[in-house]
Amino acid sequence: MRLLVVGGDAAGMTAASHVRRERPDVEVVVVERGPYTSYSMCGIPYYVAGSVATPEELVAKPPEAFRAMGMTVHLRTEATAVDAAARTVRVRNLAAGTQRDEPYDELLLATGAHPEPQPLTGIAEYGHVVHTLDEGEHLRRHFDAATDVTKVVVVGAGYIGIEIAEALVARGLDTVVVDRSPQVMKSLDRDMAAIVERILRDFGVGVHLGETLTEIRGTEGCCQQVVTDRGTYPADAVVVALGGRPNLMVARSAGCAVGSSGGVVVDPHMRTTVPHVWAAGDCVESTDLVAGLRRNVQLGTHANKQGKIAGLNLVAAFDGANPVAAFPGVVGTAVTKVCNWEIARVGLLESDAVEAGIDMATVRFEGSARAGYMPDAGKVFVKMAAERGTGRVLGCQLVGTGNVAKRIDVAATWCQLGVTVQDAQLLDLSYAPPFGGVWDLLQVGARKLVRTLGLHPAL
Amino acid sequence: MRLLVVGGDAAGMTAASHVRRERPDVEVVVVERGPYTSYSMCGIPYYVAGSVATPEELVAKPPEAFRAMGMTVHLRTEATAVDAAARTVRVRNLAAGTQRDEPYDELLLATGAHPEPQPLTGIAEYGHVVHTLDEGEHLRRHFDAATDVTKVVVVGAGYIGIEIAEALVARGLDTVVVDRSPQVMKSLDRDMAAIVERILRDFGVGVHLGETLTEIRGTEGCCQQVVTDRGTYPADAVVVALGGRPNLMVARSAGCAVGSSGGVVVDPHMRTTVPHVWAAGDCVESTDLVAGLRRNVQLGTHANKQGKIAGLNLVAAFDGANPVAAFPGVVGTAVTKVCNWEIARVGLLESDAVEAGIDMATVRFEGSARAGYMPDAGKVFVKMAAERGTGRVLGCQLVGTGNVAKRIDVAATWCQLGVTVQDAQLLDLSYAPPFGGVWDLLQVGARKLVRTLGLHPAL
Numbered sequence: 026m027r028l029l030v031v032g033g034d035a036a037g038m039t040a041a042s043h044v045r046r047e048r049p050d051v052e053v054v055v056v057e058r059g060p061y062t063s064y065s066m067c068g069i070p071y072y073v074a075g076s077v078a079t080p081e082e083l084v085a086k087p088p089e090a091f092r093a094m095g096m097t098v099h100l101r102t103e104a105t106a107v108d109a110a111a112r113t114v115r116v117r118n119l120a121a122g123t124q125r126d127e128p129y130d131e132l133l134l135a136t137g138a139h140p141e142p143q144p145l146t147g148i149a150e151y152g153h154v155v156h157t158l159d160e161g162e163h164l165r166r167h168f169d170a171a172t173d174v175t176k177v178v179v180v181g182a183g184y185i186g187i188e189i190a191e192a193l194v195a196r197g198l199d200t201v202v203v204d205r206s207p208q209v210m211k212s213l214d215r216d217m218a219a220i221v222e223r224i225l226r227d228f229g230v231g232v233h234l235g236e237t238l239t240e241i242r243g244t245e246g247c248c249q250q251v252v253t254d255r256g257t258y259p260a261d262a263v264v265v266a267l268g269g270r271p272n273l274m275v276a277r278s279a280g281c282a283v284g285s286s287g288g289v290v291v292d293p294h295m296r297t298t299v300p301h302v303w304a305a306g307d308c309v310e311s312t313d314l315v316a317g318l319r320r321n322v323q324l325g326t327h328a329n330k331q332g333k334i335a336g337l338n339l340v341a342a343f344d345g346a347n348p349v350a351a352f353p354g355v356v357g358t359a360v361t362k363v364c365n366w367e368i369a370r371v372g373l374l375e376s377d378a379v380e381a382g383i384d385m386a387t388v389r390f391e392g393s394a395r396a397g398y399m400p401d402a403g404k405v406f407v408k409m410a411a412e413r414g415t416g417r418v419l420g421c422q423l424v425g426t427g428n429v430a431k432r433i434d435v436a437a438t439w440c441q442l443g444v445t446v447q448d449a450q451l452l453d454l455s456y457a458p459p460f461g462g463v464w465d466l467l468q469v470g471a472r473k474l475v476r477t478l479g480l481h482p483a484l
Numbered sequence: 485m486r487l488l489v490v491g492g493d494a495a496g497m498t499a500a501s502h503v504r505r506e507r508p509d510v511e512v513v514v515v516e517r518g519p520y521t522s523y524s525m526c527g528i529p530y531y532v533a534g535s536v537a538t539p540e541e542l543v544a545k546p547p548e549a550f551r552a553m554g555m556t557v558h559l560r561t562e563a564t565a566v567d568a569a570a571r572t573v574r575v576r577n578l579a580a581g582t583q584r585d586e587p588y589d590e591l592l593l594a595t596g597a598h599p600e601p602q603p604l605t606g607i608a609e610y611g612h613v614v615h616t617l618d619e620g621e622h623l624r625r626h627f628d629a630a631t632d633v634t635k636v637v638v639v640g641a642g643y644i645g646i647e648i649a650e651a652l653v654a655r656g657l658d659t660v661v662v663d664r665s666p667q668v669m670k671s672l673d674r675d676m677a678a679i680v681e682r683i684l685r686d687f688g689v690g691v692h693l694g695e696t697l698t699e700i701r702g703t704e705g706c707c708q709q710v711v712t713d714r715g716t717y718p719a720d721a722v723v724v725a726l727g728g729r730p731n732l733m734v735a736r737s738a739g740c741a742v743g744s745s746g747g748v749v750v751d752p753h754m755r756t757t758v759p760h761v762w763a764a765g766d767c768v769e770s771t772d773l774v775a776g777l778r779r780n781v782q783l784g785t786h787a788n789k790q791g792k793i794a795g796l797n798l799v800a801a802f803d804g805a806n807p808v809a810a811f812p813g814v815v816g817t818a819v820t821k822v823c824n825w826e827i828a829r830v831g832l833l834e835s836d837a838v839e840a841g842i843d844m845a846t847v848r849f850e851g852s853a854r855a856g857y858m859p860d861a862g863k864v865f866v867k868m869a870a871e872r873g874t875g876r877v878l879g880c881q882l883v884g885t886g887n888v889a890k891r892i893d894v895a896a897t898w899c900q901l902g903v904t905v906q907d908a909q910l911l912d913l914s915y916a917p918p919f920g921g922v923w924d925l926l927q928v929g930a931r932k933l934v935r936t937l938g939l940h941p942a943l
Contacts, residue, residue, distance in 0.1 A: 065857070065922070067915070068857060071858065071917060082857040314912075326912070326922055330910060334941070349940065350941035352910070360914040360916045362918040362919070398527060398541040398542060399527075400535055400536075430918070431919055431924075434894045435893045441912055442901060452900050453814045454785065454897075455828060455889060457819045457821060458524065460826075461890070463784045463785055464788065465890075481809070
């Protein structure tokens, strides 16, 4: 029996490793387009910044380690098409340019996501995309080598874009971020994103929103200008940090259904709509447990969990048994750190609630990261949301100078378990002066929402 | 109608304020033994350390502010006895030495807790108790004035004792902590407490455990030596930081039942066993929702919540209505910061599980406060516990250099809501390299417990 895995990062290698360990009789073969396996995509900005020295440090487990476990790993090998009837995958050796068919009994698609190529003049020539580790490596080598680079334009003001921008400012570069959206971080509501925008400006990042990139100009291989619909910016280098889209080529050729979210449709057991074809990680869509919709969420946490679920169920499939594990879904938890501010979010944006037809109330307020009388108490901006009528917690957004990031996991637990603000305000949460006030900020939010929604008891 | 409140800190003033606001026709009278109202007891070590400049900064709301709201506040006034039939409380003006009876329609006992006086030679003369703000003020004044103090012995290695010890070392004093218990912080299991003990020693605090104080010796009003059953320590000052016991004198004289936990028995509405007598805060016992036992837990978070619940129900009582709000109970959440380490706990100790007859399994491991490849990743020691059979999360203890404290609130939510390790491991918790690994440490713990307990799915 043979498992073929397409994609050698978190989801794919987690599943492959599990099957390898549990079923030594199953042949496990992985094809990966890039030169690395199992690396931390979230670590790339820190590598570009220089706080992580080598790309190898971001690699959780190199190909040799997987090979030593007894699996076959083909790097720089791209899967291009599936023949689901014949159960074969056409693969291409990118170095040699040769093609061949790899057979499978079960096939796992863990093809991830990647920004779509932009059909703009100069972008292919001068734009540095940073999505994969080898792209990050290429960018860092460029900055390390090019002593004449002083002005950089980052295209895209999402997580990666602003993390990269911070890294570049920290390297002493004159950095401008351009995004066609009217706000940074579309994962936040506009009012909370405005706080992050201010933080970036205060740190020295130029932020140009509502501008669409139209062209990158250069001469003799050297980038010179970035042109948008509203201006022209001098640029010695351009970093393209646009949101990734699921890599669907292989899934589509297998005949797998793709959802309106843009991700491969899977059931909770990570099965696609095509027999013997499974999918996991950034390329699939998941159930948003708060909105009750399907979403494509690209995060290492989900990729690892889904990879493990797929691995467990693949072992069951090789045993001729039914699936044994299910992925419950997501609530949109995410955190990042920018310029010493921690930014965290979970659940629905105001626009999500409208889309999902959920009647949502929000409160927004400013609190302190420590007890008010402590030195350097620091600010925390809080926004919380709950459903009218029921009081169910629907979301939370935090921007603060400390004790913020991991606090979002409390709200994430509330969102995932359907906890109400009435109950949340009375939970036994921690308190000590270095970490906040006697009413935790999330409970301050819950209390405000109880009042706003006219619920009881109003503490 | 008249509400009499005994005790002017968190629980008492929260209830008094609520009644004052909601029922302007009710006369609200507060008697408080000390000179302050509504202050942060947890802030006292920071005031002693000098990082908080004045005692007033720890006062959330001074007596004048409550008086301006229209209530009567008698400071330095001690309640000594209750005549529940006549509905009067005997009070004594501590300055004048005079006594009088204060009548009530409803009486709230928020008398707090205080370390019991120790019947040892020299302790009354040389020991500085630090439980109330005026005691803290007295201690700080002593250290600020006494330039000849270089050696200090702290009696008691609980939260307050070690926070004070850290503060004293930071002030440049030679500091020794003595406790008769074989470990520091009895709120932790012994293995986790051993880690804290090492942190204290590394910071320069002398730690002497399993030693019982027998005498404090001095001459001409100057402290000289602390004598224990195992040694003699030079001491220019002695700080007594022993655990508080509920102040029961008034409750007992009213005829209120006292539980085996040592706290006043109350129902979820904060009613004692005596009609028209209510109690809240450090003096009452609460339901431990994990163990299913009653416990006396002295923390500002509970005092504030219980004070609010009492206030809501007192208003209902003045309206002739039934209680409208209930305090659900506690799960033993607590955090502190010692020498830049964050220490957090929730739920059952191993000994608690034995006492409650709960079949508990634990796992213990070491993780990283940030992604392993980040600079200064820092250590986090984790211990987690779950119930055999069901997998219900029973507790968690964390000692780490960062991103620890507020993370305990995630485990607290799990404990309070009865979440199992099987479900916990699949929650959508946050991840970014500055805050941890791709599997949150609490989920690493949950996964280990799933395996230990033979549950499914074993991710």
